[in-house]
Amino acid sequence: MDGQNSRPDAPADEAPDAALLVAFANGDAAAGRDLVARLAPRLFGYSVRVLGDRAEAEDVVQETMMKLWKVAPDWRQGEAQVSTWAYRVAVNLCTDRLRRRKVRGQVPLETVPEPEADIASAVDRMTETARADALQAALDELPDRQRQAVVLRHLEGLSNPEIAAIMDIGVEAVESLTARGKRALAAILAGRREELGYDNG
Amino acid sequence: MTMDSSQDGRDDRALDALFEAGRARPPLPSSAFLSRLEADAVASLSQRPVETAPRRRGLPRRFGFPGIFAASGLSLSAAAGVIIGFASPDLVSPYTTLSDTGDDIATLYTFLPGADLAALDE
Structure with missing residues (x-):
């Protein structure tokens, strides 16, 4: 973790997130706006996909950013990546909300079926939008940790070590969660093969 | 390649296509929400407490003012000088020499205990 931007598409001459945060701590409001533009869409995308609710996702992102502004004066460059720190806060906030839902019995979770059948490989006939919608519907059925x-x-395109740092688990545990998550997604989508236009190619 | 591994490969490709579609169409925050976040950032700057010098440690200010002791000592010395001057003007008169009479020495020790008589006599 070196404080550089973690986005693979970030221009080489772009200021690192940590430099922006330090500038913000020194009173540079424009640096704060740049950080919002960089971090908020990613945190929002993650939160919507995990929570399945835009309003709740906005709350999570807003709270995460407020925490970031609060720690800005004490931020020490080189100790952590700003994006990793922000994801970690957002993940924890989402986890808290998912737990509260379970207590209130709002959403049936941990009900992923065992694989029933193979899914076919071809998804050519589906539109991009239909694929994205199908993926979100399947994600909603995954257990919390696997979905995250x-x-x-x-x-989000993060590496396993980054995810390990964010979720506070080992890299092997990340690999296990993602592997089980993919198997579960395949099982869920197998039941929707005809509906989604898979063929047996 | 077994049937299972072949099927796993096709499943992986199907999932990869779905993930690609998901990455291409991420849920996007509204511009109003982003504006709200920016306003939060600016507001947090203005709400930050002004940096001030750290508070002194140790005694409270009224006990920590060293000049008060100097002023007190100076006043005490001046008062002592006035008393000596009124009580025994001869002791402090520049025209008077110190005699070794018992009265003078007793008076001197009353007001200047520990005085060096030899030094005063020079």
Whole structure:
């Protein structure tokens, strides 16, 4: 963790997130706006996919950013990546909300079926939108930790060591969660093969 | 390649296609929400407490003012000088020499205990 930008598409001459945070701590409001533009969409995307609720996702992102502004004056460059820190806060906030839902019995979770059948490989006939919707519907059925790991790995594009730091678990545990998550997704989608336009190619 | 591994490979490709579609269409925050976050950032800057010098450690200010002791000592010395001057003007008169009479020495020790008589006599 070196304080550099973790986005693979970040321009080489772009200021690192940590430098922006330090500038913000020194009173640079524009640096704060840049950090919002960089971090908020990613945190929002993650939160929506994990919580399945835009309003709740906004609450999580807002709270995460407020915590970031609060720690800004004490931020020490080189100790952690800003994006990793922010993801970690967002993951924990999402976990808290998912737990509260379970207590209130709002959402049936941990009910992923065992694989029933193979899924076919071809998804050519589906539109991009239909694929994205099918994926979200399947993600909603995954156990919490598997969903978090799969989203971070395959949708947010983070590395396993980054996810391990964010979720406070080992890299092997991340690999296990993502592997089980993918198997569970395949099982869920297998039941929707005809509906989604898979063929047996 | 077994049937299972072949099927696993096709499943992986199907999932990869779904993940790719998901990455291409991420849930996006509204511009109003982003504006709200930016306003939060600016507000947090203005709410930050102004940096001030750290508070002194140790005694409270009224006990920590060293000049008060100097002023007290100076006043005490001045008062003592006035008393000596009124009580025994001869002791402090520049025209008077110190005699070794018992009265003078007793008076001197009353107001200046520990005085060096030899030094005063020079």
